[in-house]
Amino acid sequence: MQQPYLDLIAQLEQQIDKQRIITDPTLALAYGTDASFYRLVPQIVLQLDSLQEVIFAVKTCYERQIPVTFRAAGTSLSGQAQSDSVLITLTRNWRDYKILNNGDQIWLQPGIIGAEANTYLAPFGRKIGPDPGSINTCKIGGIVANNASGMCCGTSENSYRTIAGMTVVLADGTVLNTLDPESVAAFKLNHTEMIDELMSLVTQCQQDEALAEKIRHKYRLKNTTGYSLNSLVDFDDPIDVLQHLFIGSEGTLGFIADVTYNTVVNHAHKASGLFVFADIEKTCLAVSELSKTSVAAVELMDSRSLASVADKPGMPSFIAELGEQGDTEAAALLIEIHAENDQALQQQIDQLLSIINDFAPIAQVDFSRDTKICEQLWGIRKELFPAVGAVRDTGTTVIIEDVAFPIEQLAPAVRELQGLFTQFDYHEAIIFGHALAGNLHFVFTQSFDTQAEISRYSDFMDAVAQLVAVDYQGSLKAEHGTGRNMAPFIELEWGSDGYQLMQNIKRIFDKRGILNPGVIINEDKESHIKNLKGMPAADELIDKCVECGFCEPVCPSRNLSLTPRQRNTVFREISRLRETNEDPARLAQMEKTYRYYGLDTCAATGLCADRCPVGINTGDLVRKLRQNHTDKAKQIANWTAEHFDSVTSVAKTGLTVANGMHKLLGSNNMRKLTKAAYDLSGHRIPLWTPHMPTAAKSAEMLKIKTVGREKIVYFPSCSARTMGTEAKAQDPRPLMDVTISLLEKAGYDVIIPQDLNKQCCGIPYTSKGFPDIAAQKAQQLEQALWQASNQGAYPVLMDTSPCASTGKETLRSEIKIYEPFEFVANFVLPKLAITPQNEPVMLHITCTSRRKGLAAVMEKVTKACANTVIIPDDITCCGFAGDKGFTKPELNASALAPLKRQVPAGCTEGYSNSRTCELGLSEHSGIEYRSILYLVDKVSH
Structure with missing residues (x-):
C-alpha cells in the first residue's frame, strides 16, 4: 500500500474503530x-457508524486529496459505486426513520431499504414515489443519488419531484440541512462563493432560451x-437548486445523510391485464x-422477451403458442391501473379496453383485481432478466441498459434498436421497459x-449512443444512472453547452476532484471499456451469479463477514488464481481469509436463493x-452416526455438568470461565450463556395415553431430546411433555417412532459437509417413520422447523411431515377452544419456515393465541445455524x-x-423464547 494511504489510515484511526477500516485485499475485493460489469478494488473500505465519522472521513480525504466513493446497497448497474481508492459504506446504524404529518412525509436515513420505507408508510395508505425494480434491495441513499425510478413513478413521482429536504x-466536510433554517442561514453566510457560482449558472440557463428549452x-x-x-431552470432559490442537483449526482457532489420525502398515495x-398485439407498431401506437x-x-x-419466458411455469399458454404460430413480430403490454374505489377502477377498465380494442390484440389476459392473477x-x-441470465454462457456477464425515446417515435426506435442487435450479433437480446415514459431496457450477454x-x-x-442521443434526441440513461458507462457519451447527448454546465457544477462542489472521480464527468472517452469485470467459471452452483446483490438483505452474515454475492465473487477469484497459478502468495492469502469469512460464518440458510x-x-x-475433510474427521462423523444415541447421551451429560457449574459459580464467573475455555480450545468448546438449556429427560420416560382415537406420529428432534428448558424457564416442562400434552388435549393418540434415540433427520451432517452420512441417517429415519405412520396413513409432527424442512425434502412424499405452526393450524386449533x-409476545419466523412459505401461517397461529404479536x-x-451459535x-x-430494542416494555415471551x-x-x-407449542398449550382448553 502506498504511503499516502498509510498516512490516511493513521489519521482515520484517531476517530474510527480500526475494525471498521478494512484493508485486507480479499475483503476489499x-x-x-457491485452489480455493474466493472471491477475496481478499493485500497481502503470504511464502514462508518455516524454522521460525525462521515464528516471526519470526507474532510480528511479532501485535505489529503485522496479520492472517495460512497456506496449504499451496490445494486447500481453503471459503475457509479466503484473505487480503487477509498470506498465509504455505512453500518446498520443508518436505518432510522420518522413518519411525519400523518404519513404525508417521511424522514429517512440512507441505510433504509426502499421497500421498508413503503412498509412503514402502508398503514397510512402512502408510499414513497420512486419505485425502482430493485426496491427490495436498494437503499434510500442510492435511490436518491441515482434518481432511481421504475414502473409507475415516471417523471412525476421520482426523487426529484417528491423531495422535501435533505441533509x-x-x-470539505460542511453539513447542510435544507429543512433547518439555522443550517441554511449558516451555509449562506459561509458559502457565498458557491451560492454565487450556482446562481450564475441559473441565470445563464434561464436567459439562454435555446439552452433552457433543450x-x-x-x-x-x-x-x-x-x-x-x-x-437550473425549475428553481430560483439556491438551496432548492443545490438539493435538486444532489439528486442523481451519484456521490460526485457530496454525501446524502438523510432525506425527507413528500409521499404519494x-x-x-x-387491476392488471396483459395484451398482445400483432407487431411493434400497433403496440407502440396503443x-x-x-x-x-x-x-x-x-x-x-x-417478441424476444415473450419467447424467453414461454417455457416458464405459470405462463399463459398463448405465449408459447405465439412462437409456434410464427408470430415473431408480436409484442405485449402489461398494464396496471390504480383507483380510489372499485367504481372508479371499473370506469378505468372500461375506458382502457375501448382504447386497446382499437388496436386488435391477438391474445390477452383481461384486467383482473385478483391479487394472485396480478402477481402471475x-x-x-420479472422473469425477463433472469431468463437471459440463466441461459447465458459461462464466463459472460449480463448487461442491462436503459434508454428513453420520445414516446411518439417509440415504434421506429424499437425497430432500429432491434436492427443493431442483429448487426452486432446480439441475437439473445431482449427489449422491455416502462413504455409510458418511452423508457426501454435491453438485456444482452457479453464476454470481455x-x-x-x-x-x-x-x-x-457507439451505435446505440448515436441512435438514441442524436437520431432520436432521447436519453442514454433513463433511470440507471450515468456512472462510468455513459460518462464518455454525455457531451454527445447534451452538446458542448450542456456538458460545460456539468463540468462547472462538478467544479463548484468538488474543487479538488476527490468525490467519485471518473463518474459522470470523465475526460477518458474509453472509460466505459476499461476495468471490465471478468466472470470466470468457478463452480456450476454459482456460475450464473450476476452479482446483483439482491440476496444481501436476507443474509444473516451480511453485517459480520460476507454476503452470498461477496462469497461468490471471492470464490470466483480464488478459482481463477488456482487455474492460472499466476500469484500463489495471493491465492494462499485469499484461501485463508475465505475460510472464516466465506465458509465458517455462512449460515447456509438458502434464503439467498429465494431472492436471487x-x-x-x-x-x-x-x-x-x-x-473437504480429513480421513480422521470422516471417521469421527461415521462413528457419531452409528452411535447417535451415545452422542446425545454425552451431550445431555455435558448440559447437566454445565448446569451444575452454573449453580455453583454464578452467571458472571461461568461466563468468564467458559469464554476462556472457548478461546483456548480454538472455539471447539461451545460458548456458554445463561440461556443454555438443562438436559432433557429420557425419551423413554414419555407418558403416552392410548385410547383408540385419531393417531398422530410425533418425532421429537434430537435437540428436543437433548435440551430441556433453561434453568429459569417460565414453564419448566420439556418440549416433549408439552407437545404430548397438547396433542392429547386435542384428542389424538400419539405414536413415537421406534429406536427414537438413534434417529436423526441428517441435517447436522449436511451442514458440516457429510452428505453421504446425512443420506444414510435420512434413510434410517424414513424407515422408522414409514412404520410408525402406518405407511403414511398418519401425519407426522416434527417439533423443529429445520428437521421438518429437511424431512420434506429427503423422505418419501407419502410421509406427511409438518412443523409445529402448520401442524397446529391444520390439526390442533380446529379441535380446541382458544382464549388469546x-x-x-414476540414471534421469530425461522429461515426454513420463510423458505417453505409458512410466514403467514406462523403469524396467523400466533395471533390466534395472543392479542399483540411483534x-x-x-x-x-x-x-444460530445448528451449532454455530455455540462455535x-x-x-x-x-x-x-x-432484536433487543424491538422488544416492547412488558413483553416477556417469545415464540x-x-x-x-x-x-x-x-x-x-x-426474554425467553420457546416453541409455539407452549403458547398454544397455555391458552387452549
Missing part, C-alpha cells in the same frame, strides 16, 4: 463489488444522463393512446475476455466446500443485533419453532 455533507425537452423524458440540469384498488389516460404502468415486452402477470415481467469481444461491445455502444433472480443458493456451494392472552424488523434468520456466536449476535434458534433469540432479546 468482496466489499468493492448533505460537502467535500433542458426542458430532455427532462420531458426520463433522464439520468449527467447532472439534473433541470434544477398507495391506492388499495388495483402506448401513445394509453399515455393520455391515468393508467399507472404500461410495460412493453418485445407481473411475474412474466478477448479484445475482439470488447471491441464488439464498444462499437455496439437466477435461483442461486450460495449455501449449496458452502456445504460443498465443507466436504393479552400479554404481548415480528421484529430487519431479522430474516437468527444465524461462532458472533454470527448469531450479528444477525440478532436489532418460534426451532430449539436452537430459541437459545440465541433468548440470549439476544433479554
Whole structure:
C-alpha cells in the first residue's frame, strides 16, 4: 500500500474503530463489488457508524486529496459505486426513520431499504414515489443519488419531484440541512462563493432560451444522463437548486445523510391485464393512446422477451403458442391501473379496453383485481432478466441498459434498436421497459475476455449512443444512472453547452476532484471499456451469479463477514488464481481469509436463493466446500452416526455438568470461565450463556395415553431430546411433555417412532459437509417413520422447523411431515377452544419456515393465541445455524443485533419453532423464547 494511504489510515484511526477500516485485499475485493460489469478494488473500505465519522472521513480525504466513493446497497448497474481508492459504506446504524404529518412525509436515513420505507408508510395508505425494480434491495441513499425510478413513478413521482429536504455533507466536510433554517442561514453566510457560482449558472440557463428549452425537452423524458440540469431552470432559490442537483449526482457532489420525502398515495384498488398485439407498431401506437389516460404502468415486452419466458411455469399458454404460430413480430403490454374505489377502477377498465380494442390484440389476459392473477402477470415481467441470465454462457456477464425515446417515435426506435442487435450479433437480446415514459431496457450477454469481444461491445455502444442521443434526441440513461458507462457519451447527448454546465457544477462542489472521480464527468472517452469485470467459471452452483446483490438483505452474515454475492465473487477469484497459478502468495492469502469469512460464518440458510433472480443458493456451494475433510474427521462423523444415541447421551451429560457449574459459580464467573475455555480450545468448546438449556429427560420416560382415537406420529428432534428448558424457564416442562400434552388435549393418540434415540433427520451432517452420512441417517429415519405412520396413513409432527424442512425434502412424499405452526393450524386449533392472552409476545419466523412459505401461517397461529404479536424488523434468520451459535456466536449476535430494542416494555415471551434458534433469540432479546407449542398449550382448553 502506498504511503499516502498509510498516512490516511493513521489519521482515520484517531476517530474510527480500526475494525471498521478494512484493508485486507480479499475483503476489499468482496466489499468493492457491485452489480455493474466493472471491477475496481478499493485500497481502503470504511464502514462508518455516524454522521460525525462521515464528516471526519470526507474532510480528511479532501485535505489529503485522496479520492472517495460512497456506496449504499451496490445494486447500481453503471459503475457509479466503484473505487480503487477509498470506498465509504455505512453500518446498520443508518436505518432510522420518522413518519411525519400523518404519513404525508417521511424522514429517512440512507441505510433504509426502499421497500421498508413503503412498509412503514402502508398503514397510512402512502408510499414513497420512486419505485425502482430493485426496491427490495436498494437503499434510500442510492435511490436518491441515482434518481432511481421504475414502473409507475415516471417523471412525476421520482426523487426529484417528491423531495422535501435533505441533509448533505460537502467535500470539505460542511453539513447542510435544507429543512433547518439555522443550517441554511449558516451555509449562506459561509458559502457565498458557491451560492454565487450556482446562481450564475441559473441565470445563464434561464436567459439562454435555446439552452433552457433543450433542458426542458430532455427532462420531458426520463433522464439520468449527467447532472439534473433541470434544477437550473425549475428553481430560483439556491438551496432548492443545490438539493435538486444532489439528486442523481451519484456521490460526485457530496454525501446524502438523510432525506425527507413528500409521499404519494398507495391506492388499495388495483387491476392488471396483459395484451398482445400483432407487431411493434400497433403496440407502440396503443402506448401513445394509453399515455393520455391515468393508467399507472404500461410495460412493453418485445417478441424476444415473450419467447424467453414461454417455457416458464405459470405462463399463459398463448405465449408459447405465439412462437409456434410464427408470430415473431408480436409484442405485449402489461398494464396496471390504480383507483380510489372499485367504481372508479371499473370506469378505468372500461375506458382502457375501448382504447386497446382499437388496436386488435391477438391474445390477452383481461384486467383482473385478483391479487394472485396480478402477481402471475407481473411475474412474466420479472422473469425477463433472469431468463437471459440463466441461459447465458459461462464466463459472460449480463448487461442491462436503459434508454428513453420520445414516446411518439417509440415504434421506429424499437425497430432500429432491434436492427443493431442483429448487426452486432446480439441475437439473445431482449427489449422491455416502462413504455409510458418511452423508457426501454435491453438485456444482452457479453464476454470481455478477448479484445475482439470488447471491441464488439464498444462499437455496439457507439451505435446505440448515436441512435438514441442524436437520431432520436432521447436519453442514454433513463433511470440507471450515468456512472462510468455513459460518462464518455454525455457531451454527445447534451452538446458542448450542456456538458460545460456539468463540468462547472462538478467544479463548484468538488474543487479538488476527490468525490467519485471518473463518474459522470470523465475526460477518458474509453472509460466505459476499461476495468471490465471478468466472470470466470468457478463452480456450476454459482456460475450464473450476476452479482446483483439482491440476496444481501436476507443474509444473516451480511453485517459480520460476507454476503452470498461477496462469497461468490471471492470464490470466483480464488478459482481463477488456482487455474492460472499466476500469484500463489495471493491465492494462499485469499484461501485463508475465505475460510472464516466465506465458509465458517455462512449460515447456509438458502434464503439467498429465494431472492436471487437466477435461483442461486450460495449455501449449496458452502456445504460443498465443507466436504473437504480429513480421513480422521470422516471417521469421527461415521462413528457419531452409528452411535447417535451415545452422542446425545454425552451431550445431555455435558448440559447437566454445565448446569451444575452454573449453580455453583454464578452467571458472571461461568461466563468468564467458559469464554476462556472457548478461546483456548480454538472455539471447539461451545460458548456458554445463561440461556443454555438443562438436559432433557429420557425419551423413554414419555407418558403416552392410548385410547383408540385419531393417531398422530410425533418425532421429537434430537435437540428436543437433548435440551430441556433453561434453568429459569417460565414453564419448566420439556418440549416433549408439552407437545404430548397438547396433542392429547386435542384428542389424538400419539405414536413415537421406534429406536427414537438413534434417529436423526441428517441435517447436522449436511451442514458440516457429510452428505453421504446425512443420506444414510435420512434413510434410517424414513424407515422408522414409514412404520410408525402406518405407511403414511398418519401425519407426522416434527417439533423443529429445520428437521421438518429437511424431512420434506429427503423422505418419501407419502410421509406427511409438518412443523409445529402448520401442524397446529391444520390439526390442533380446529379441535380446541382458544382464549388469546393479552400479554404481548414476540414471534421469530425461522429461515426454513420463510423458505417453505409458512410466514403467514406462523403469524396467523400466533395471533390466534395472543392479542399483540411483534415480528421484529430487519431479522430474516437468527444465524444460530445448528451449532454455530455455540462455535461462532458472533454470527448469531450479528444477525440478532436489532432484536433487543424491538422488544416492547412488558413483553416477556417469545415464540418460534426451532430449539436452537430459541437459545440465541433468548440470549439476544433479554426474554425467553420457546416453541409455539407452549403458547398454544397455555391458552387452549
